[in-house]
Amino acid sequence: MKFVIVGCGLSGITSARLLKDQGCEVKIFESRNHIGGNCHDVDIEGLHFHKYGPHIFHTDDEEVFEFLSRYTEWIDLEYKPIGRTQIGDIPLPYHDKGCEAAIGRTLDQEEIKKYIFKDYSEKQWEVDFEQIPKTITNRIPKTKESESPTWFEGQKHQCVPKEGYTKMFERMLDGIEVVLNAGQEEWKQEVCDKVIYTGRIDQYFNFCFGELPYRSLRFENYPTMDKQDVLVYNECNKENEWTRQYDHSYFSPNHSGETIITREYPKSMEEGDIPFYPIPWGEGQDMYLKYEELAQKEQSTIFLGRLAKYKYLDMWVAVKHVFLKFRRFSV
Numbered sequence: 265m266k267f268v269i270v271g272c273g274l275s276g277i278t279s280a281r282l283l284k285d286q287g288c289e290v291k292i293f294e295s296r297n298h299i300g301g302n303c304h305d306v307d308i309e310g311l312h313f314h315k316y317g318p319h320i321f322h323t324d325d326e327e328v329f330e331f332l333s334r335y336t337e338w339i340d341l342e343y344k345p346i347g348r349t350q351i352g353d354i355p356l357p358y359h360d361k362g363c364e365a366a367i368g369r370t371l372d373q374e375e376i377k378k379y380i381f382k383d384y385s386e387k388q389w390e391v392d393f394e395q396i397p398k399t400i401t402n403r404i405p406k407t408k409e410s411e412s413p414t415w416f417e418g419q420k421h422q423c424v425p426k427e428g429y430t431k432m433f434e435r436m437l438d439g440i441e442v443v444l445n446a447g448q449e450e451w452k453q454e455v456c457d458k459v460i461y462t463g464r465i466d467q468y469f470n471f472c473f474g475e476l477p478y479r480s481l482r483f484e485n486y487p488t489m490d491k492q493d494v495l496v497y498n499e500c501n502k503e504n505e506w507t508r509q510y511d512h513s514y515f516s517p518n519h520s521g522e523t524i525i526t527r528e529y530p531k532s533m534e535e536g537d538i539p540f541y542p543i544p545w546g547e548g549q550d551m552y553l554k555y556e557e558l559a560q561k562e563q564s565t566i567f568l569g570r571l572a573k574y575k576y577l578d579m580w581v582a583v584k585h586v587f588l589k590f591r592r593f594s595v
């Protein structure tokens with residue numbers, strides 16, 4: 265059985281590996297000039313540069329972790345940003361002890377919203393905080409009482425691949441043909457039994473119900489010898505337009521020499537931008553349901569991954585979705 269896979273990100277690569285190992289023929293078409301999708305990193309003289317934002321792998325799922333561990337060793341890395349707020353630097357995720365040590369007092373629920381979430385969220389989504397659904401803005405941090413929580417509190421594995429994501433992907437793709445720089449519809453010329461489509465679902469259906477809304481990002485990179493004190497600063501203020509500032513040296517702790525500090529600026533989508541974040545409320549969600557209905561009628565295409573599902577997926581979830589589809593696939 266032959267599969268054409270559209271997209272060489274984590275979802276496409278995992279699908280290709282599972283199917284190839286079950287005896288299927290697979291061929292991947294990728295429109296970018298590299299593998300790995302948004303998890304792609306570049307090795308700059310031993311510095312693992314995360315081109316599309318900082319990616320920390322985290323999971324409790326042993327099946328997913330064991331699978332990826334066949335292709336990489338890991339470096340433990342906990343995500344504990346510092347929030348730069350109007351009232352001082354506060355360790356995140358919010359916890360009373362850290363806040364007390366940092367600014368001499370704790371914050372109540374309203375203050376947490378005001379000083380930690382409001383400005384950050386308004387920059388991220390470019391809407392008034394009040395317009396963001398309460399299901400999102402009312403999320404109470406579960407870490408108030410913790411001693412020194414990580415962003416992914418409680419998850420057993422929190423790490424990055426020792427030699428970078430791209431090296432891991434290269435190993436996963438062993439023996440698999442990948443066409444890079446492919447035209448958006450080039451995959452249609454390949455004869456196959458089934459297509460696995462990990463691109464934008466609206467594009468697959470020629471935007472017949474309109475274009476799904478996304479937020480995008482712009483990155484500014486600063487090479488420097490000065491390492492940052494923490495991996496990430498969250499800019500929980502309106503003084504600076506960026507939302508995060510991070511130091512790539514934390515992804516490759518044995519690297520010495522110049523690092524790169526990156527500032528991440530949220531922006532609206534323009535032509536040529538990468539669709540980073542689906543907007544989890546409003547008209548896009550209704551439009552997606554219409555596309556999903558069409559997708560369910562497509563007999564020979566399987567839709568997987570964040571762009572086809574129009575949903576933010578953590579990496580482990582993207583892998584798990586593929587497992588649920590193909591773990592027991594019978595040829």
Ligand SMILES: Cc1cc2nc3c(=O)[nH]c(=O)nc-3n(C[C@H](O)[C@H](O)[C@H](O)COP(=O)(O)OP(=O)(O)OC[C@H]3O[C@@H](n4cnc5c(N)ncnc54)[C@H](O)[C@@H]3O)c2cc1C
Nearest residue numbers: 271273274275295301302317319320463569570577578579
């Ligand atoms: C800023 C940011 C930070 C993140 N940090 C984390 C983190 O710390 N931890 C975590 O677990 N997750 C994180 N994620 C989520 C992670 O990026 C996703 O889980 C992962 O990228 C999903 O992989 P995917 O293959 O579904 O999508 P993608 O990585 O987007 O891959 C899809 C690929 O398909 C290609 N493509 C699309 N259309 C076509 C076409 N027509 N023809 C050919 N190719 C096509 C695209 O070029 C792309 O390479 C983060 C996401 C963002 C945006």
